[in-house]
Amino acid sequence: MCGRYVITSSPEAIRALFRYLEQPDFPPRYNVAPTQPVPIVRIQAGARAFALVRWGLIPGWVKDPRDFTLLINARGETVSQKPAFRNAMQRRRCLFPADGFYEWKADGARRRPYFIRPRNGGPIAFAGLWETWMGPNGEEVETACIVTTTASRTLAPIHDRMPVVIAPEAFDLWLDGARVDAATAAAMIMPAPEDLFVAYEISTAVNRTANDSATLIEPVGSSAAVAPAPAPPARATAKPKAKSKKDDGQASLF
Secondary structure, eight states: OOOOEEEOSOHHHHHHHHOOSOOOOOOOEEEEOTTSEEEEEEEETTEEEEEEEEESBOOTTOSOGGGSOOBOEEETTTTTTSHHHHHHHHHOEEEEEESEEEEEEEETTEEEEEEEEETTOSOEEEEEEEEEEEOTTSOEEEEEEEEEEEOOTTTTTTOSEEEOBOOGGGHHHHHOTTTSOHHHHHTTOSOOOTTSEEEEEBOGGGGSTTOOSGGGGSBOGGGGGSOOOOOOOOOOOOOOOOOOSOOOSSGGGO
């Protein structure tokens, strides 16, 4: 599964990779956790669009989300058959921008955390699904989950599952539910190439979702010999902007 991940590239670098028109500004996040607002990229009005949604998919047919199990991942092997994911797989596929993810390796009674990142740095895209849930009073909540698959041989010693990674040249095939059917998109659900990621053990400080700093991805113990991740591009210092009076409703969702 994938229960925590990081977004550390600059907004400019992520926008350059995903090629959406919006120009959002957001800080680096080193411990993205379920139920938090997360950025996704999806197709809207025929173009790629950036959106903030809640991590933890709620299908539209759910009557009360409080009685529904949180769906942070969808197993790629059954995503086209399970009622919770079937409609989204057909029409509402998305991408999760990310710079790496965490996984926990079982070691007897202990679970040792590892950070898994692209060998060459830079943002990547996890396959995802999104939905809009409408409440009895007309309230809407947009949610999403990450599609997972069997771990690559490189990562299998740590955990048996991993997020599905979509290559940039396949972004449109995954995103375009109007022109690309679920069966065609499902062909992209496979383990990442063996040389894509490197992994190393990190501190158990990542276990607390309140911890969110660059120290979380520093290697510990024998992992210290692992080459450090390439430094992300410097973030431009933005001038303070006047608060807009327009409310897009995003903040009220979380």
